[in-house]
Amino acid sequence: MHMNLLISKEVNTFRKDVLQGLQSTSKHLESKYFYDATGDQLFRDIMNCPEYYLTNCELEILKTQTAQLAAAIKSSAEPFDLIELGAGDASKSIYLLRYLLAQNHAFTYMPIDISGNVIAQLSNKLPALLPGLLINGLHGEYFEMLKKATTLSSRRKVVLFLGSNIGNMPLTEATIFCKALRSHLSIHDRLLIGADLKKDPKTILAAYNDKAGITKQFNLNLLKRINRELQADFDCNQFDHYACYDPENGACKSYLVSLQNQQITIDGAAPISFHKDECIAMEISQKFTVKQLDQLALDTGFYPVNHFFDDKEWFMDSIWEA
Numbered sequence: 001m002h003m004n005l006l007i008s009k010e011v012n013t014f015r016k017d018v019l020q021g022l023q024s025t026s027k028h029l030e031s032k033y034f035y036d037a038t039g040d041q042l043f044r045d046i047m048n049c050p051e052y053y054l055t056n057c058e059l060e061i062l063k064t065q066t067a068q069l070a071a072a073i074k075s076s077a078e079p080f081d082l083i084e085l086g087a088g089d090a091s092k093s094i095y096l097l098r099y100l101l102a103q104n105h106a107f108t109y110m111p112i113d114i115s116g117n118v119i120a121q122l123s124n125k126l127p128a129l130l131p132g133l134l135i136n137g138l139h140g141e142y143f144e145m146l147k148k149a150t151t152l153s154s155r156r157k158v159v160l161f162l163g164s165n166i167g168n169m170p171l172t173e174a175t176i177f178c179k180a181l182r183s184h185l186s187i188h189d190r191l192l193i194g195a196d197l198k199k200d201p202k203t204i205l206a207a208y209n210d211k212a213g214i215t216k217q218f219n220l221n222l223l224k225r226i227n228r229e230l231q232a233d234f235d236c237n238q239f240d241h242y243a244c245y246d247p248e249n250g251a252c253k254s255y256l257v258s259l260q261n262q263q264i265t266i267d268g269a270a271p272i273s274f275h276k277d278e279c280i281a282m283e284i285s286q287k288f289t290v291k292q293l294d295q296l297a298l299d300t301g302f303y304p305v306n307h308f309f310d311d312k313e314w315f316m317d318s319i320w321e322a
């Protein structure tokens with residue numbers, strides 16, 4: 001019963017957000033809804049695309065600069081909680097976890113993810129891969145779960161926010177997010193934040209316009225999710241994917257473009273009309289300069305302490321102190 005109530009609350013919020021986005025003059029959907037089970041798999045496929053350089057760049061940082069990263073996040077011998085926002089399969093953080101365990105640091109790993117499936121898998125698999133790991137998975141929204149983490153433990157917090165997830169928020173929203181994150185932390189807590197940097201515009205655009213068309217499927221999958229969960233009738237063959245990158249402001253954006261005049265219905269709501277060539281804004285993947293990211297830290301109550309780069313300097317993991 002409790003589970004059913006929870007599910008219907010989530011569906012109601014999803015429905016409200018989808019309708020609000022599609023009924024507004026500039027149609028848009030929220031990219032946080034990309035990640036159902038198929039979306040999770042498509043994102044893993046994107047990470048394996050030759051054009052999607054972000055994952056390998058950040059992996060290189062975590063693999064080759066593990067000791068320096070560990071030294072920068074712990075900053076003292078005190079025990080701490082290592083909290084990962086949007087942990088996914090922990091394929092990058094595992095390098096840090098393994099190193100901290102080998103060095104006998106006292107910490108509990110608290111992955112937070114909106115997907116219960118992700119948390120269950122991590123809680124099952126990680127202890128076998130990393131004997132001795134203390135893990136306390138938290139399934140839910142980031143800030144609700146951060147609050148919960150504080151009630152569970154009073155230890156210093158080190159938060160991981162990897163993968164340039166910060167780039168999936170427009171800058172004003174990213175500022176609000178970082179301020180809210182800071183409000184859940186205490187002085188001297190630390191954040192390890194990953195961000196994709198500005199670079200050759202062609203390299204960036206190719207990462208969001210892969211030849212195999214997986215990014216297109218990733219975007220269309222949200223329409224399929226809306227069909228399934230909200231009894232809608234999108235015809236995915238009548239939408240194409242369009243990605244663009246603005247090298248001036250660093251915004252890489254994805255759209256779905258209507259291929260004809262059409263109407264779609266979402267269970268119980270008035271039909272929604274699309275003109276031919278009308279776009280649904282699907283996602284922003286913001287690219288940063290080092291200076292911009294440092295400024296974001298300073299504007300939101302953090303102090304940028306260290307920067308770590310991959311060899312090509314395409315990606316940056318920064319340590320911010322609260």
Ligand code: AVI
Pocket residue numbers: 046054163164165167168207208215218283284285
């Ligand atoms: C999860 N996030 C950082 C990815 C990105 O690069 O913006 C999501 C993604 N969208 C298309 N490709 C990957």
